[in-house]
Amino acid sequence: MENTSETTDVGPIADIESLHGRDDVPFHEQTDLVDDETFDVVADLDDMAPIGVTTDDGSILVMRVTDTCRWKIPAPSVAPGEGYAKAAQRWVAEQTGLGVTLDAVEGVWSYTVRLENDDRKATRNFVVFSATPETSSTTPNVEAGDAVDAGWFDALPENAERPPGTDLFFD
Template identity: 45%
Template structure:
């Protein structure tokens, strides 16, 4: 008898929870990428203070991908909420897309994990930042209309794109949705 991992519960193949990235490392259905680079003290201190990220590739029925600008100044990008220590990556992804883009979504797949380790040059000191990438679809009602969750989404601009714009910000895993 096989049991499901407790950090990744599925219902109708939807991803419900992701909290323990190490449990995903050896799963054959999850791409796991490790990258290490030596950095100077200024960059190390910056990276050390950053949270992990959930990257959400929301694809509609036409194959277009949701990109958004959270503020007027930022570039278009896939939804990318911060995930603090001990938080659930899947819950952060769903909640953020619902509040920022105003869309109900289903997380359909766990596309991969990108772990970036920074080593402070000349030392053994390291800090790691992870990007967990999900594939998702918008929720639709019985008439096939995309379900919204907020009358006034918080994002500055939200749109559907067939191709990745040249000026888009590219988080790890972004290109998976534009192949």
């Protein structure tokens, strides 16, 4: 596995509040009224850090983490207190054996759910990064990691999952 130390042009990001007010980071916010069951599901979900890893020729890293999941760009969960940038880099290295340099924060998607006639809210945030491989050896090594399959694509595979920000990396 390659180096998993934080290599980034974006710096550490411990919370999305540090990104508010930056002209170069667009924010997308959505709030929905939901039922109790949906509220509880969202409240229990970790934030995520989707990453569009792009090679010099413009191909994008897409992967399947389990036999039952669909193709998608890398999209690791970020545990409470964990840095978004560090989680993104660590996860790609663990899953594919590839070290990546985070080049930019491409945006923040913030989904808030609330119950009607109740003040409680639950929010799930997605901090989306663009990145490049750290070395010229860009062959994903899923045997070294936990992913089932990974590869470089010029178009998103049919029926792929689309974590927030995915469309930034594909035409």
